[in-house]
Amino acid sequence: DQQVKQNSPSLSVQEGRISILNCDYTNSMFDYFLWYKKYPAEGPTFLISISSIKDKNEDGRFTVFLNKSAKHLSLHIVPSQPGDSAVYFCAASGGDNDMRFGAGTRLTVKP
Amino acid sequence: KAGVTQTPRYLIKTRGQQVTLSCSPISGHRSVSWYQQTPGQGLQFLFEYFSETQRNKGNFPGRFSGRQFSNSRSEMNVSTLELGDSALYLCASSLGPSTGELFFGEGSRLTVL
Helix, strand or coil, rough: CCEEECCCCCEEEECCEEEEEEEEEEECCCEEEEEEEEEECCCCCEEEECCCCCCCCCCCCEEEEEECCEEEEEEEEEEHHHHHHHEEEEEECCCEEEECCCCCEEEEEEE | CCCCEEEECCCCCCCCCCEEEEEEECCCEEEEEEEECCCCCCCEEEEEEEEEEEECCCCCCCCCEEEECCCCCCEECCCCCCCCHCCCEEEEEECCCCCCCCEECEEEEEEEE
């Protein structure tokens, strides 16, 4: 069962523009959400997180928004840079649940 | 401090064989989780260990098993390998079970011929 869904397998944006990556979840027990970034031949690395008591968390060019009622979160990257090109995974955990990941979105930032 | 270390990084097996993958977590981390990554499927949760006990198990057949040792190091084993088991197997460690950020190793890429 896919409790965390990333419906866009890929996204392409121009350098300097905004990248918006989306994620939906189904398990209402999830209360902690994370975004990971993965380059080829490397393990995923933590990017940013948000707990369910917040609706926004910002870290430099990266902002995560959480809409609990819609069970939806998004990652905004502004401005996008070519080095941001990677696969981005959305993840969620909570209750006694292990951390669940989405299928990933491959972001390509064109110079 | 050293990150999560996985061995071997690459391996090739044939159908029917078995394989054991190893993971050394970050020092002080007591929780280890295993994930399988295949194209289009993202990271599929295999199992999580904490204090040598399996806490959670994903939806994988019994051919997939694991264990954790007293020093928090973990191994996973896949028996009777199938072609569909070809994937990148990622290990992640964290301070405690199902809490906070996971720190991933670089993975073990298994190819089954």
